[in-house]
Amino acid sequence: MTDIPRRTVQRTAKLASLPLGVAGRVAAGWGKRLAGRSAEEVSAEVSARTAEQVFAVLGQLKGGAMKFGQALSVFEAAVPDELAAPYREALTRLQSAAPPLAARTVHRVLAEQLGRSWARRFAExxxxxxxxxxxxxVHRAVWHDGREVAVKVQYPGADEALLADLRQLQRFSRLFQALVPGTEVKPLLNELRDRMAEELDYRSEADNQRAFAAAFDGDSRVRVPKVVASAPKVMVTEWVSGDPLSRIIREGSREERDAAGRRLAEFHFSSPARVGLLHADPHPGNFMILPDGRMCVIDYGAVARLPDGLPPTLGVMTRLALERRSAELLELLRNEHFVRPGTELDADEVLDYLAPFVEPLRPERFHFTRRWLQSQAERIGDLQSDDFRTGRSLNLPPQYLLIHRVTFGAIGIMCQLDAEVPARAIVTEWQPGFAGDE
Structure with a gap:
């Protein structure tokens, strides 16, 4: 035991407790069914308590477990209403909560990264x-020139924690799958693992943020804080204060919700064309609304590199689905490897599967609601449905996986906001191929 860090053992024990707790609740659920309660009632209770345990455990951890919880948080709007309350509470905590480091540890990391005289760089x-x-x-500080700054300090041992957490979470991917209907959890974990090294080096994140800040400098809708200094495990940026998106989700006015949804959609779809990058960490904790109405976006550790902008294929596929051109749509999907090799599919069934996803682009404004997203999750997650069988025959090529997850994440936040958004105009402006320019 002495060769294994105590905190790692504790973390592993917490994660390992998850399937045991779920098994106990399932067994208790069967007992209640035998006592006369309906399957629906028991299932709802078991799922709700499982959600509470899963996210309570994740919330105690840093590293990969917390990052996975944040990635799951954008899917909360897809959870059925009767289960949403425990999800919402637990996920909201995950978006901002973690045990703090002791001041002496923070000072040690700053000395290692910025030099022994690090304190001279700060007025406060x-x-x-x-x-x-x-x-x-993140710590609030004042730079030596008087600017208010945010200082992000990486947890010591974060790299080992990420690896350990993600290995454990991959073992339990089937458990988490049940919590997010219609979403493939295992590829999400694989993708988080693959992007880990990039996120652990704050110099890479600083380069990403500098690119976004330059592209959006002076923009009337989006603000990106400028980078002041960076090192592998410390990053200093401008301090920005605003209204957290979580507050608007919880209690915002109709005007605030619609404005925030629009800003989010504009940022998501315009970034690849303007920066050549896609911000790939969409959860409410990374967005705030400033007093002047702009959306401030933080945390650029995870990005998709799209030097040519969004792929035109996605725009063409979307337009063909909207125009109900099923034969051409299926041909394009086959040519671009969205159909598993050797699979026979009916063009109209493929269209029926995809068409509901593009409905937000049919009207001038679309009301993104939890109920709409829940209906999509239920539709593709029903094992007895034609849509489920069609979906199993489709394939998401690796180069589209991150784009798909981030887009779904942005849509999830818009549904949490209950926002009306002019999605068609935004996509027409920024998605190549959608307006017939392929």
């Missing part, structure tokens, strides 16, 4: 963290 430094991220925490 607050030892109490202002916020927590998945692999680090």
């Amino acid at each position: 430094f607050d030892d109490e963290p202002a916020a927590a991220a998945s692999i680090g925490q």
Whole structure:
């Protein structure tokens, strides 16, 4: 035991407790069914309590477990209403909560990364963290030139924690699958693992943020804080104060919800063309609304590199689905490897599967609601449905996986916002291929 860090053992024990707790609840559920309660009632209760346990455990952890929880958080709007309350509460905590580092540990990391005289770079430094991220925490400070800054300090051992968490979480992927209907959890975990090295080096994140800040400098709708300094495990950026998106989701006015949804959609679809990058960490904790109405976007550790912008194929596919051109749509899907090799599919059934996803682009404005997203999750997650069988025959090529997840994440947040958004105009402006320019 002495060769294994105690915290790693504790983390593993917490994660390992998850399937045991679920098994116990399922067994208790069968007992209640024998006592006369309906399968639906028992299933709802078991799922709700499972959600509470899963996210309570994830919320105690940093590294991969917390990052996975944040990635799941954008799918909360797809959870049925009767289960949404425990999800919402637990996921909201995950988006901002983690145990803080001791001040002496923070100082040690700053000395290692910025030099022994690191304190001279700051006029002031607050030892109490202002916020927590998945692999680090943020401190408020004043730079030596008087600028208010945010200092992100990576947790010591974050790399080992990420690896350990993700290995454990991959073992339990079937458990998490049940919590997010219609979403493939295993590829999400694989993708998080593949992007881990990039996110652990704050110099890479700083380069990404500098690119976004330059592209959106002076923009009337989006603000990206500028990078002041960076090192492998410390990053200093401008401090920005605003209204957290989580507050607007919880209690915002209709005007606030619609404006936030529109800003989010504009940022998501315009970034690849303007920056050559796609912000790939969409959860409410990374967005805030400023007093002047702009949306501030933070955390650029995860990005998709799209130097040529969004792939035109996605725009063409979307347009063909909207225009109900099923034969051409199926041909395009086959040519672009969206259909598993050797699979026979009916063009009209493929159209029936995909058409509901593009409905937000049919009217001038679309009301993104939890109920709409829930209906999509239920439709493709029903093992007895034609849509489920069609979906199993389709394939998502690797180059589209991150784009798909991030787009779905943005849509999930718009549904959490209950926002009306002019989605068609935004996609027409920024998605190549959609307006017939392929």
